[in-house]
Amino acid sequence: MNWFPIFYREILLFRRRLLRLGYVVSALFAPMLYLLAFGLGLGKRVAIAGGSYLDYLLPGLIAMTSMTNSYTWIATSMTVGRLHFRTFQVYIQAPVTAADIVAGQMLAGMVRGLFASVVLLGLGLFLGSGFHFNLMFILALLLNCLVFAAFGVIVGMKSRSHEDTATFTNFFIMPMAFFCGTFFPVEEMPWLLRDIIKVLPLTHTNHLLRYPAWNLESLGSLAILGGYGAVCLVLAILIVRRYSE
Amino acid sequence: MNEIIFTDNLGKQYQDLVALDGLSLQIPPGEIFGLLGPNGAGKTTTIKILTTLARPSRGTARIHGFDVVRQPLEVKKLIGVCPQEINLDRELTAFENLWIYGRLHRLPDLSARIAELLEFGNLQERADSLVRDFSGGMQRRLLILRALVSRPRVLFLDEPTVGLDPQVRRQLWSLIQELGRAGITIILTTHYIEEAEMLCDRVGILNRGRLIALDTPGALVAKVGGYVVETLNSGRRQYLLVRDKEAAYARAQTEPAGVIIRQANLEDVFIQLTGERLTN
Numbered sequence: 427m428n429w430f431p432i433f434y435r436e437i438l439l440f441r442r443r444l445l446r447l448g449y450v451v452s453a454l455f456a457p458m459l460y461l462l463a464f465g466l467g468l469g470k471r472v473a474i475a476g477g478s479y480l481d482y483l484l485p486g487l488i489a490m491t492s493m494t495n496s497y498t499w500i501a502t503s504m505t506v507g508r509l510h511f512r513t514f515q516v517y518i519q520a521p522v523t524a525a526d527i528v529a530g531q532m533l534a535g536m537v538r539g540l541f542a543s544v545v546l547l548g549l550g551l552f553l554g555s556g557f558h559f560n561l562m563f564i565l566a567l568l569l570n571c572l573v574f575a576a577f578g579v580i581v582g583m584k585s586r587s588h589e590d591t592a593t594f595t596n597f598f599i600m601p602m603a604f605f606c607g608t609f610f611p612v613e614e615m616p617w618l619l620r621d622i623i624k625v626l627p628l629t630h631t632n633h634l635l636r637y638p639a640w641n642l643e644s645l646g647s648l649a650i651l652g653g654y655g656a657v658c659l660v661l662a663i664l665i666v667r668r669y670s671e
Numbered sequence: 672m673n674e675i676i677f678t679d680n681l682g683k684q685y686q687d688l689v690a691l692d693g694l695s696l697q698i699p700p701g702e703i704f705g706l707l708g709p710n711g712a713g714k715t716t717t718i719k720i721l722t723t724l725a726r727p728s729r730g731t732a733r734i735h736g737f738d739v740v741r742q743p744l745e746v747k748k749l750i751g752v753c754p755q756e757i758n759l760d761r762e763l764t765a766f767e768n769l770w771i772y773g774r775l776h777r778l779p780d781l782s783a784r785i786a787e788l789l790e791f792g793n794l795q796e797r798a799d800s801l802v803r804d805f806s807g808g809m810q811r812r813l814l815i816l817r818a819l820v821s822r823p824r825v826l827f828l829d830e831p832t833v834g835l836d837p838q839v840r841r842q843l844w845s846l847i848q849e850l851g852r853a854g855i856t857i858i859l860t861t862h863y864i865e866e867a868e869m870l871c872d873r874v875g876i877l878n879r880g881r882l883i884a885l886d887t888p889g890a891l892v893a894k895v896g897g898y899v900v901e902t903l904n905s906g907r908r909q910y911l912l913v914r915d916k917e918a919a920y921a922r923a924q925t926e927p928a929g930v931i932i933r934q935a936n937l938e939d940v941f942i943q944l945t946g947e948r949l950t951n
Contacts, residue, residue, distance in 0.1 A: 428774075428775070428777060430774065431771045431772075431774035431775045432775075434771065434774070435760065435763070435767075435771045438763055438767060439760070439762055439763070442762055442763075511758055511761075512754065512756050512758040513758050513759075513760060515724055515754065515758060516758060516772070516775075517775070518723065518724055519722050519723060519724060519747060519750070519752050520747055520772070520775035520776060521744050521747040521748045521775070521776060521777075522775055523744070670724070670725050670726040671719055671724050671725040
């Protein structure tokens, strides 16, 4: 395996962007807005699932933020790097395998997802939210980042333009952010929609981050996330391997 | 197997466009080989196939005996590529660009190699500057240095001096000649006649995906006649190819208006072969 230089390049770019203040604000602006508006507005007044709304919201926002941050950067930077700057072609012409390229990109996406999650977690704790933190929580968070970073690689390879990436985001990422139990329980939805929602990966991340218990249901959710991760990973590698201009 | 690059009946088709149509080439090690032709002739497509970026629709291509489709990893270890567009990371430093490339090739002692290359390219003082602050000529130089990090056996230069001013172009030419003297096989594409004549041991002329001539620049020119008599008749410039200087003088005597007598070049070869100009 020789994924490290590909990963390291992304991290160098990430670090340089991080030093410019604008990045953190823009990447975390939406979830922070949700957290402050809904968390403080409804926080103590509305009780949901046996606790305050803030306690309910924080794990959901972490699931959503880890999803968007793992996905967005990779999808955009690979689209632009392939179509515009043509830096992606350097990897294809270098003696690395498709698995190396996918692993390097995906791990870099995961680092971004985790970074955003940690910042949000800190903010939530500061606002007085409590949540369950254990190994299951960490596993679910890692798997969630992996699924959406790998999906980001697929979108980054398949987009035919910058607008294409936005279309993928609007059709797959945005609906999940709103329907999969980030802001309210999935059980509130009508039956057909509920069944569809229960198949989507973010629903399971939400469930696991809220109730990270070691029981059969959680292990089932974990397995579903793992399945999504494996499928996206294999698909991403096949697409990179078949790349030809 | 003497040649380092071998292609046989190589072709590439995109939907309804034939980009390359049956290219057969043998290039011996150490040669500076030029692919000359107008835009859309198939030069870049050839480079893309030989550097494993594009899969050919038909035919075979081998580099040092390794098939570009079936043994791509072996091929990638042997080549260095400078594409037409400068695909360096603008937000990273010169050193970082070279370092990441070297790691992709799993090279040991990278720092020493990079220092040596930056000095060779006269960029040692800019090692830690961001590439986006470099001039066009410096970026081109760094692009060539990056391709050299892995000590390639074959170097591909796709339009290496396009868009550069004459002085910078001359600097790059001497850099390329120096690499040629060091024994690296160089395949370069260009649509500049002087560049092909100046640098290349042999030139292949491509037009609409087909190889229409292949020889040393001198032999190609000699084939169409060594001299050109240019005349201007009622606003239309006409070119007449003649064998030697004496024939040119004799022809000039018969012209009522002014004439220009000059040595023929590869552009004249191209016009003779296709009836079209090489550059617009």
